[in-house]
Amino acid sequence: MxxxxxxxxxxxxxxxxxxxxxxxxxxxxxxxxxxxxxxxxxxxxxxxxxxxxxxxKKASYWGIKASLVKDNITFETKLFSLNGQRISNGSDFDEQTGKLKEGNKSLIIGEEQVNDLLKTFSSEDWLVSKIEKKPSTRKPVPPFTTSTLQQEANRKLRLSARETMRCAQGLYERGFITYMRTDSVHLSEQATRAARECVSSMYGKEYLSNSPRQFNSTARNAQEAHEAIRPAGEVFKTPKETNLTGRDLSLYDLIWKRTVASQMAEARLTMINAEIRVGDGLFKSSGKSIDFAGFFRAYVEGSDDPSSSLEQQEIILPNLTTGTCLEVTNKESTFHETKPPAxxxxxxxxxxxxxxxxxxxxxxxxxxxxxxxxxxxxxxxxxxxxxxxxxxxxxxxxxxxxxxxxxxxxxxxxxxxxxxxxxxxxxxxxxxxxxxxxxxxxxxxxxxxxxxxxxxxRQVDFEDLPCVVRIGSNGPWLEGTKIDESGNEIQAKGNLPMDITPGDLDIKQVDQILSGPSDLGTDPKTGEKVFLRFGPYGPYVQLGNNDQDKAKPRRASLPKELKTDDLTLDEALVLLSLPRLLGVHPEGGVVEADRGRFGPYIKWIKNESESENRSLKKEDDVFTVDIKRALEILAMPKMGRGGQEVLKDFGKPKEFKEKIQILNGRYGVYLKCGKTNVSIAKDTDIEKFTIDEAVSLLEEKLKDKKGAILKKTKISNKKTTRKKKS
CATH class of the missing domain: 1.10.460.10 (Topoisomerase I, domain 2)
Incomplete structure (x- = not known):
């Protein structure tokens, strides 16, 4: 209760x-x-x-690194101190001032001093002055809780927390894993036994921990109502035995490896530290060898492939002894800048x-x-x-x-x-x-x-910027001043592109946005001016002025690889050449190539009210793709946002805010309009399924909530201008 x-x-x-x-x-x-x-x-x-x-506040500092060789093994070493004073590194600097932290006694060396040291070190012997070897062990991490699964899936699989939980929910419902909402790292006796059997049969008994491992939660307020997330059943299916695919397979593989690894032996390593004396300088090298892989054979945090990760984890140093003179194959200066908090x-x-x-x-x-x-x-x-x-x-x-x-x-x-x-x-x-x-x-x-x-x-102020950011119902914009053609300071405002973040907004961006459109030159074909402008989705080029009595001017967004500072008239005209007419589709209508907010794409315009878009592949160029390649792309099964195959696209009827599609999802065929989904009977003939039937199903699902997908006449995102009566 x-x-x-x-x-x-x-x-x-x-x-x-x-x-x-x-x-x-x-x-x-x-x-x-x-x-x-x-x-x-x-x-x-x-x-x-x-x-x-x-x-x-950014700080910069220099260092020296060298490549040394012994017994045909090359290893790297870095300058650690000079005349007994440690060389500064990134952690020595104050993030707020860009200077050394108060009380820090490390030595900052500049470019000129580094170059002098390189010359000095060229005539000195590189002698091993100290060798230190220490044994070390690594224990496996506990099985997954909800939060650690989300963290590791984000690191390894690039899945959002929401995507991870959606995928885990599906695996749980189909009986592949245990309940996925848990803060416990405890494994039941059944699970422990199954994991140990996997270790014994797949890796050998020597890879088993001496006794069954149990873990205690370190999370605050842990309730531990369920056991840890693990493969379901008395016998764990290997990832290959599940016949899973895609994200489901990747996530199950992650859970399986982590669970099995939790019952494996510790990894045993040897840590090696070497000091090399060069005149007044002291260089240091670190090495690491894996003496017994233990649980590394199954699972390494942050790595997709434990086998290849074993090699990456080892840093091999040759067999060094004190007093040995080492051969130098390369030495160079290194420049570093501190980075802001991630x-x-x-x-x-x-x-x-x-x-x-x-x-x-x-x-x-x-x-x-x-x-x-x-x-x-x-x-x-x-x-x-x-x-x-x-x-x-x-x-x-x-x-x-x-x-x-x-x-x-x-x-x-x-x-x-x-x-x-x-x-x-x-x-x-x-x-x-x-x-x-x-x-x-x-x-x-x-x-x-x-x-x-x-x-x-409704505004955000930054002390270092001569402007304010206003917050409105349609997003943020900049407000400040600019110098007009007469040299007078006047009020100005401009859209803030969505990809500019509060931490990155600088004076250069402010000046560009507030200064208004930049005149890049004149289009020789039309005689119209070409402008560089800034909008909510970033910089774009525009042919001609905004004139209410004329049609909307042609516009094209700038690809990320094009910088606004270096943009030329010729580059702008190439962008404005889009959309490119590629040819006629065999089933009627025309095919174009264009760029949009989400990148380059192919557009099949079937008629005035119906069209179909497909993203271009990485190897395709929007400026050179031809009709043959475009038809190949259009012939591929269309995928929805979640990777579902689009079986039928009805477009966007006049009374609807979103287009209506029939998708083939994980759990069968369904109708989709915006965020509204309606299942379709298995025996439905999709080819004969009409738009009227689709609308009827959607309206039945929503009943009195039709506003979710139907347009409301009182609401419009478009600005309208009424002509004054003469």
Missing amino acids: ELVQAQETRRILDRLFGYELSPLLWKKVAPRLSAGRVQSVSVRLLVRRERERRSF RYTEAALVKVLEKEGIGRPSTYASIIGTIVDRGYANISSNTLAPTFTAFAVTALLEEHFPDLVDTTFTAKMESSLDEISSGNLEWLPYLETFYKGKNGLEVKVQKTEGDIDGKAY
């Missing part, structure tokens, strides 16, 4: 948090925003890291949330998904980059509701929920205190709402 009460309390807390704060954000910042007990803390973590990146990956964010005791493992995937869906973060190079909206919302919450975005406060709430689940705390009084108490949420919002100046939180 206590577990049920704890779950209900958690659900009610989340509702109260969202119901009180989300409407406040709509009024004060922008519509469609949301706040959440764990969500808002997570967003603040992203924002704090981005602030650190923004305030980061943004959180999904794996890193999940790890921090678990370490701080915030939220439950089963909710991490949905929380990260919500952060992205609500526009608080974008996924860039497998990292979570917070948006300007995230900065604005976090600033408001930090100022007026600091405890609600504090990791310690949120972790205490989680501890209270655990107290309720163990029967040590009454759920109703706790909720009443949280919401209706003297300093409860309801009171805080009522007292604070009138004092919050929404205008102040």
Whole structure:
């Protein structure tokens, strides 16, 4: 009963948090925003890291490395100290000042000094002055919990937390793995026995641990209601025996290897450190040899292939003895720059949330998904980059509701929920205190709402930039000043491209955006001016001016490999030559090649209201692809966003906001319109299935919720201009 009460309390807390704060954000910042007990803390973590990146001051330093040879084995060594003073490395510098940390006594050497040292070292002997060997052991990591599975799947398989859980859910439902929402690292006797049998039969008894291993959870507030995630059954099927494919196979393989490795022997290694004296300089080299691979044979964290990883883990040094003179085959200077703190990956964010005791493992995937869906973060190079909206919302919450975005406060709430689940705390009084108490949420919002100046939180200021970022219902834009043709300072504004992050916005980008369109020259064919402009999706070129009395001017986005500083008129004209007409399709209509927001693609225009798009392959060039190749691409099965085959595409009927498709998914054929899915009977003849039948099924599914897929006449994203009556 206590577990049920704890779950209900958690659900009610989340509702109260969202119901009180989300409407406040709509009024004060922008519509469609949301706040959440764990969500808002997570967003603040992203924002704090981005602030650190923004305030980061770069430092540079030099070093020397050399290649040495003995017994035909080449190894690398690096300058460690000079006259007994250690050479500076990246960790010695203060991220806020770019200078050495207070009290740091390391030596910064510059380019000129490095070059002088290289000359000096050329005439010196390179003598081994010290050798140190130490035995070391590595123990296998525990089997997967929900959070560690999400972390490792993100690192190894590049799967988001949401994708990992969706895939794991499918494996669980089909009986391949045990329950995937767990914070326990414990294995049952059945699982331990099955894992040890796998080790014995596949690797040999010498690879078994001396006795069955059991692990204890280190996560705060772990409930351990289920055992760890493992292959299901009394006998573990090898990945090959499952007949799984794609992501399912990759994730099962990961779970199988980690579970089996947990019952294997420790890996035994020898760590070798060598010091080489060269005049006044001391160089150091490190080596590592694997004496017994142990669990490395099955699983290495962060590696897809344990066998190849064994070689990568070994760093071979020759047999060195003190006083040996070494041959130098190469020596060179090395230049280094410190790097800003890395943004959180999904794996890193999940790890921090678990370490701080915030939220439950089963909710991490949905929380990260919500952060992205609500526009608080974008996924860039497998990292979570917070948006300007995230900065604005976090600033408001930090100022007026600091405890609600504090990791310690949120972790205490989680501890209270655990107290309720163990029967040590009454759920109703706790909720009443949280919401209706003297300093409860309801009171805080009522007292604070009138004092919050929404205008102040609909902008983001940066001390080092002469502009502000405004937050609007259609996204952020820049507002500042520019110098006009007469040399006067005037107000200016411009769209902020979506790929510019708060941590990376600099004065150069601000000047480009606020200065307005750049005139690249004149198109010799049309006599129209060609401009470089900036929009929400990045820089683009435009042929002609924006004239309401004329048709919309031709535009083309810039590929990432083209830099705005170096863009020429000829390059712009090549981009504006798109779309290219490739020819006529045998079944009617024409085929074009074009570029879009998501890259180059082929477009088959069947008629005025129906078309079909396919992305070009990596080996194809949008400027040279011909009709023959285009028809080959169009003949391939069309895939939906999740990799499902598109069996039929009805396009977008006039009364609908989204197109209607029939897809072949993992669990059968279904109808899709936006986020609405409807199963289709197995015996349905897809070729004869009509648009009217599709609409009927969708309307039956939604009934009174047709607004989800039908257009609303009162809402339009397009700006309209009415002509004045003369």
